[in-house]
Amino acid sequence: MTTSSTSVSPASPPAKMTHREVLQALSGLLTGMFVSILAGTVVSSSLPIIIADLGGSQASFTWVVTATLLATTVSTPIWGKLADILNRKLLIQIALVIFVSASAAAGFSQDPGTLITFRVFQGLGAGGLTSLSQIIMADILSPRERGKYMGLFGAVMGVGTVGGPLVGGFLTDGIDWRWNFFVGVPFAIVALILLQKTLHLPRRPHTRVSIDYLGTVLLAAGVSLLLIWVSLAGTEFDWWSTETVLMVGGSLVIIAAFMIVEFKAKNPIIPLTLFKNRTFTLAVVGSISVGVAMFGTSVFLSQYMQLARGASATESGLMTIPMIGGMLVSSTIIGAVITRTGIWKRYMVTGSIMLTVGMFLMSTIRYDTNFALVSAYMVLLGAGVGMVMQNMVLVVQNAVDPAELGVASSGVAFFRSLGGTVGISALGAVLGSQATDLLAERKDDLMAAIAKLGEKGAAVAEQLSGGQLPAMKELPESVRVIIESVYGQAVADIFLVAAPLALVTIIAVAFLPNLSLSDKTNHERLAETPADQAGVEVAQLAEASVAAEPRTSPIGVVHDRRDDGLDR
Structure with a gap:
């Protein structure tokens, strides 16, 4: 997207908002985020029933999930760029309307293709809600203040993530699965009213907008082709195949063309100059692995609970509460600190260390591991995610030019979603491959158990050979134990595959520049005159000079602050 703007100074910054005013302003954002999370998670426990009712296949099941993530990932940086040049309050209302309208329309689907199409539009709206909520927070709060309010977002995320599958299971069992897609509409109406009544953002300079259509199309095409390849490779065709060469090669060519276009654009969708900022670059690297941890593990934890521990869809949602609780508590407490x-x-x-350790510990679980121990591992993993995920955006917003805050914030969210989407697809392929190999190793035991069932054994054998996920509740005890042990180890193996990626997060975070958090909102930073900015730069240089001088500890040991990356 390119813009040609007239030189208009931002309006004078408003007076500091009180705590009550901040909460009122955030109420619409929090409600909108709750709608997004609820509508996204409510179908997770009901999706097998929905796909079966619509006559879909296992491929349909995968695409219903992947389509939303793909659309969210592709649209996130576009929404972020729009936020830098258009009215942010209007944009988040538009994103909310798109999201909830697509969700409601999906409830009328009569076939998997229609459902997948509406899930794409749902993802487009979700991309806006994900990026714009973080951007608007920066307009209201300074980086220093933002920490404690991040806990509210963590609380909403936790309630939506835990409550969604429970509400979905209740609606599917008690009423009809189509109500899964309608349940968010009342909350969306409330969110729109609250946004209109309570969200008052500082006026921004008027700009004349010109859309960089070529950059938008190239970004969407390049990323989509790559994600489609990850989704299909290993199932529809081999990882090493002609299709892989064509799809990966085509994606790389399109992305290269996108980079060339962005270098020439006056105001690109993802300014490549942002990667000159060390904080942004390292945050992007760290966000990819955090995305794998947040999205990937939540999906496969549900499968572990259902396939390895025999839980129902509703029970599996309850059994993942320790991870959500760990994330909620850590994000709230650390944000306030x-x-x-x-x-x-x-x-x-x-x-980041807790996240990595939690991944490695989760790779040791089996179908019969004491659930108290599994819960402790989940708490550790969730706490690590909670301490890193939201604060990654915070430090980027603090470090970049305030005029590029929207695109920088959405850039971090984009790579986090990209990591999550690729992680779900790739780890899902690993899970399928491991389960197949482990079942082959246990073939003799499985055949012996089926043979002892007599006439019932034929029906069990037919179910297991159909290529679908087994209905664990319907399997005889002797067969179920074998299947549970296979999936228990297979899920653990994908945590082992993902754990080394978490090490990258430790390295990226460790090398983040330890910048002081600003006590000014983004609008106040924009309102600073060049003279003010020059004074800030001089002060920062002086601070850096003082920080570089050796100091003596109370016990007389010389301590060099340049080597202490954790002082602040």
Whole structure:
């Protein structure tokens, strides 16, 4: 997208908002986010029933999930760029309308193709809600203040993530699965009213907008082709095949063309100059692995609960509460601490270590592992995600030019969603391959168990050979134990595959520049005159100079602050 703007100074910054005014302003954002999470998770426990009722296949099941993630990933940076040049309040209302309208329309689907199409539009709206909520927070709150309010977003995320599958199971069992797609409409109406009544953003300079259509199309095409390949490889065709060469090669060519276009664009969708900013580059690297942890593990934890521990869809939602609880508590507490002290890096490093350790510990679980131990591992993993995920956006918003805050924030969200989408597809392929190999190893035991069932054994054998996920509740005990042990180990193996990627997060966070958090909102930073900005730069240079001088500890040991990356 390119713009040609007239030189208009931002309006004078408004007076600081009180805590009550901030909560009122955030009420619409929080409600909108709750709608997004609820509508996204409510179908997770009901999806097998929905696909079966619509006459879909296993491929349809995969595409219903992947289509939404793909659309969210592709649209996120576009929404972020729009946020830098258009009315942000109007944009988030448009995103909410798109999201909930597509969700409601999906409830009338008569076939898998229609459902997948509406899920794409649902993802487009979700991309806007994901990026715009973070951007608008920066208009209302300074980076220093933002930490404690991030806990509210964590709470809403936790309630929506846990409550969605429970509500979905109740609606599917008690009424009809189509109500899964209608349940978010009342909340969306409330969110729109609250946004209109309570969200008052500072006026921004008027700009004359010109859309960079070529860059938009190239970004969507390049990323979509790559994600489609990841979704299909290993199932529809081999990883090493002609299709792989064509799809990956085509994606790389399109992405290269996109980069060339962005270099020439006056105001590109993803300014490549952002990667000159060390904080942004390292945050992008770290966000990819956080995306795998947040999206990938949540999907496969549900499968572990249902296929390895025999839980129902509703029970599996309850059994993942320890991870959501760990994420909620850590994001709330650490956010408040960061606001009070201004210290952030040590907590992000600690969180990335907890995330990595949690991944490795989850790779040791089996179908009969004591659930208290599994819960402890999930708490550790969730706490690590909570300490890193939201604060990654915070430090980027604090480090970039305020005029590029929208595109920088959405850039981090884009790569996090990209990591999650690729992670779900790739780890899903690993899970399928491992389950097949492990079943082959247990073939003799399985055949012996089926043979002992007599006439009932034929029906069990037919179910297991159909290529569909087994209905664990319907399997005889002797067969179910074997299947549970296979899937217990297979799910653990994907955590082992993902764990080394979490190590990358530790490295990326450790090398993040330890910048002080600003106490000014984004609008106030934009309103600064060049002279003010020059004064800030001089002050920062002076601070850096003082920080570089050796200091003596109370016990007389010389301590070089340049080597202490966790001081702040």
